[in-house]
Amino acid sequence: MQLTGAPQPTEPPAAAAARLRAERIGKSFGPVHALADVSLDVRAGEVLALVGENGAGKSTLLRVLSGDHAPDSGRLLLDGEPVAFGSPRDAHRAGLRVIQQEPEIVPHVSVAENVYLGALPRRGRVLDKRTLLGQVRADIERHGFSGLLDPRTLGSDLSPAQRQLVEILRALVGEVRVIAFDEPTSSLSDHEVEALFGLIRRLRDGGVAIVYVSHRMPEIFTIADRVAVLRDGRYVGDRRISQTNEGELVRMMVGRDLADMFVRDPREPGEVVLRVHGLTTDDVRDIDLEVRAGEVVGLGGLVGAGRSELALAVAGAVPLRAGTVEVAGKPVRLHGPADALRAGIGFAPEERKAQALLLRRSIRDNVSLAILTRITRLRVVRRGAERDLARRYVKQLSVRASSIEQEVGTLSGGNQQKVVLARWLARRPRVLILDEPTRGVDVGAKAEIYSIVNDLAAEGMALLVISSELPELLGLSDRIVVMHGGRVSGRLSRADATEERVLALAMSENSTAASATAENATGTGATT
Structure with a gap:
């Protein structure tokens, strides 16, 4: 759920001189001001985290640092000396490297x-x-x-993770004075992340100045010494990592408190829509679960607990060895995802790029994918109906795109996730399973997705939400079911759920303790 056990960052000497300083940097693209009067610095032997929503200006600033873009105004200083990079080759010769999120191999x-x-x-x-x-x-x-x-x-x-490692090794050839990482862990496993963090610490201890861009708060608090915030192309401020918290950084990024991001209208759950009894696959065992109309049930647990495997089974993507699945009281025979779809079960998987989206196709194509039979006449898709449908949900979900014909692969992570949700809004399933719906999404887009989840529940949809972020799990859920080792280890009502209790159940080997917790949760309003 969060990175633990890693050495905490150390503060660089307060008097350390800036290795790299950006002074009043401005950059526009036509009428759009991507950067406006941005000044910040990073010191030798320091990890400076750079955070902000998508569109805040982080990537543009990195491109200025790397020589990809020349600033319209302002200047860069390297060890106190003004520098101007006409190309990435110039920046590389000066010892400044930027590791992009999408490596060129x-x-x-x-x-x-x-x-x-x-x-x-x-x-x-x-x-x-x-x-x-x-x-x-x-x-x-x-x-x-x-x-x-x-x-x-x-x-x-090479796998995506290996491509990222090759890009890092390439950047370390020759003398390195400043190195910037743009979302470097987006494709890395936990083991690879730890290897990367070990490298970053060694570079920092060797006097390299490091800029680290990430949406992942646990990473920032694990690896950074200081954090700087951009919002709408402007510099908001910076904080020493030991003197701030996630709530303050969110306020700086989006102008509102973390708690305000979770919108939850008062509602009373209706009848049971999804009932799972004794569900067993190669990865999970004897799962009992219910989700009611208008209810958000959170599924918690550590990586490898079986949450995604349970979701795949309910969505018909993996075969059942035992157990039953019912939708609205009717048994569902799951021989594949098409059976789940016909029964009214929608599924937005964790790996949206690999499993949910056609990246080279348009927003229109992706939104209509689950309802083609409804907008087809004589085996021909009615393009007018398809366009009207896509426009409606792009507007409703505030998808930021030039048009419905824009390729989905060119959208930000948050807008890609909205396209996935638009597909299911068009389909209107009885049950919607969301696996890590905000992974790789900036805080502003997270708030919008939370609002969408709330609206769907208010309209009577039954939602099962998997999340590894405890504040998200607690903020969204009416009830929480926790898994450990492929089994349900406990259940908590909204009133009883705390980060400590969820973590205790997620790490629990003691089925007796888990059962006691489940009974307590049931006694305070939770259901199985």
Whole structure:
């Protein structure tokens, strides 16, 4: 749920001089002011987190630092000396590196050649492969990525996480004075994140100035020394990490309190819509669960507890070994996702890019995907009806896009998630399962998604929401069901649910204690 056990960041000396300073940077694209009079600095031996909503100006600032964009006004100073970068190559020569969220990897050459592009060792005119492999093996070991990369692997065969590691290794070739990471953990596993954080700490301790951009608050409080906030292209302020908290940072980013993000209208749950009894698969065992009309049931637990596996089973994506699923009192025979869809079960998976969206297709195509049979006549899709439908939900959900014909892959994470939700609003399922609905989404878009969840529940939809963020789980849910080791370890009513109780159940090996908690929860208004 949150990163634990990692060394806490240390404060750099207060008198440390700025390694890199941005002074009154301005950048516009036509009438849009992406940056307006932004001044901030990062010191040698410091990790500065840079946070803000999508559109706050973080990526534009990084592109100015990397030489991709020339500022319209203001200047950059490196170790007190003014610098002007005409290209990324100029910034690289000066020791300033930016690791982008989407790495550019050459597909048909090896990891080793990707790492040393532009600096390949040669014997005369021939590539010295032995020296190159030795260098990259040494780099992989020195930077803590042993076992995660093979220098001989082709770029086309790399996973998204490995592509990110190659980009990091490439940035560390030569002298590094400043390095910026743009959402570096978005494709990394927990083990890879720990390896990356170990590297960042070593770079910091070696005197490198580090800028770290992330939407993930637990990461910021784990790795950063100081945090700077941008909002609407302007610098809001900065805080030492030891002297702030998530609530204050959210207020700085969006201008309102964290608690205000969770909208929840008073409502009384109706009849049971989804009933799961004795559900067993290869990954979960003997699951009993109910969700009522107008109710949001949160599903909590640690990574690997079986939450997503349960969702996949109810959505018909994995076979049942035992147990039953009912919708509105009628048994559902689940042979595949189409059976769940026909029964009124909608599912928005955790990996929206890989499992929910057609990234190269338009918003219109993605929104209409679940209701094509309803807008088809004589096997031909009625394009007018399709466009009207897409426009309606793009407007209702405030999807920020140039038009309904914009490719979904070009949207921000929050707007991509809204497109997924628009698809299910169009379909109107009886039950909607949301697996990590705000993962990779900025705080402003999170608030909008929370409002959508509230509206759906107010209209009588039954919602099962999986979240690894405890404040989100507590803020959205009418009840919380907690899993551990593929089983239900306890149930909590909204009144009884606290972060401590959810965590205790998530880590519980004691089924007796879990049962007692479940009985207590049932006695205070929760149902199974």
